[in-house]
Amino acid sequence: MNTLLRKIKKVDKIAALPEIKFLYDTFSSTYILEVIKKSVAMVKEAIKSGALTEEKLIDSTIVHNILLIIANEQRPHFKKVLNCTGTVLHTNLGRAKLSQKAIDNLLEVAGQYSNLEYNLEEGIRGSRYDHLSSLLSTLTSCEDAIVVNNNAAAVMLVLSTLSKGKETVISRGELVEIGGSFRIPKVMEFGGAIQKEIGTTNKTHLADYEDNISKDTGLIIKVHRSNYVIKGFTKEVDTKELVALAKRKKVPLYYDLGSGSLYDFKIEPTVKELIEQGVDLLSFSGDKLLGGPQAGIIVGKKKLIAKLKKNQLLRAIRVDKLTLAALEGTLIEYLDSENVRKNNPTVRMLSYTLPELEDKALELAAKFASLKDESLVFSIKKINSLSGGGSLPDKKFPSYALALEDPAISLKVLINALKINSLPIIVRTKDNALLLDVRTIDKEDFGLLVEEFYSVYRSLKS
Secondary structure, three states: OHHHHHOOOOHHHHHOOHHHHHHHHOOOHHHHHHHHHHHHHHHHHHHHHOOOOOHHHHHHHHHHHHHHHHHHHHOOOOOOOEEOOOOOOOHHHOOOOOOHHHHHHHHHHHOOOOOOOEEOOOOEEOOOOHHHHHHHHHHHOOOEEEEEOOHHHHHHHHHHHHOEOOEEEEEHHHOOEEHHHEEHHHHHHHOOEEEEEEOOOOEOOHHHHHHOOOOOEEEEEEEOOOOOOOOOOOEOOOHHHHHHHHHHHOOOEEEEEEOOOOOOOOOOOOHHHHHHHOOOEEEEEOOOOOOOOOOEEEEEOHHHHHHHHOOOHHHHHEOOHHHHHHHHHHHHHOOOOOOHHHHOHHHHHHOOOHHHHHHHHHHHHHHHHOOOOOOOOEEEEEEEEOOOOOOOOOOOEEEEEEEEOOOOOOHHHHHHHHHOOOOOEEOEEEOOEEEEEHHHOOHHHHHHHHHHHHHHHHHHHO
16 A cells, blocks of 8 residues: 555646646646645545555546546536426525526626716715615605615514514414524514514404504514415405504504515516505515515615614625616516516516417427437426415416326436436426426527437436
């Protein structure tokens, strides 16, 4: 073993090997030397463990390790995947896809200096929050707006600003828990608000609110049940009734809408509709039904937004220039209400008609059929898609999927192989069939999907 260890070349000799000369065209000598040291350490371990026993293999093993280390280190871990699940706002897959306008806006400032906090008209320091306030006012009818890094942060900011040390009236049926064990009661506690539960799990009446508002009340909060529904013997108070009560009692009404939308899907009230009904403050996510980047958007009365801006917590949860740029690009497209369905991927995918999805399924099936492999046979099935991302929990979207049922191959093995492919393909299953839901597959990716899917399928069949 010691004899073999002594046969390992010195680092400078390895650095001069012709097999790695091409690396210097891309990487610095310093980086390459660090990689060589790692490779040598790996070879030493291999010799000590008995995995490497021949002197003639030492140099080639070192070179192999060097190339492998660089390939692994330089390959991004964060990568594109093909979402074939039909879940549009798939939290595990990054939620909303950005529109081209949002991407262009982001790239415009990503590698450049910008007027993030500089008022170009007056030549003085400005506020990053001013860039979107006018745009959001136009789109939602709010008096003012502020953006933080996500809606959870928005909830925390509102509670710690308006109801710290005061009672916050909330229906028991809205004490929700969302992903990551984010619980409204715990958030209230953390924000210093005193939780005042009213009503019951399934029924809350206007009188429950009225009887529990006192001089100690700082806020009335209504929370959208984003990821579950309550059905049957139920009752909740209409927003208009709450607005009237809040005005009469002179207590702010805050609506945590979660996955609020600016586009009218004809399923739930839009952000604009709720603001026009008189809600004082409302917050919603940027990367859900809006179809933009992760952000917590707070819209409402100017005097309340002004209070939020003075909270020291805002510094810790503020958004960066990339988020603002992508969000601005997203919002600009909503100014053209007719074209936003075409330009915003989330709106487009959630508003596909069934004939449009059937056409997509037939087109994708034809591309697979062009492979002329009789062992790979898809059928077209009518299924249901979900919006995902804790939005529209009770709504199923009729869709079409290509279904593969091949008894000659393990479905579990195929799904795993697709998942770990160089371009991961994420699918869903139902009734022992692999499904490719066309709702979330762009036509531009059809060719790529067919090529990558078939490569994996063929490797398992051989």
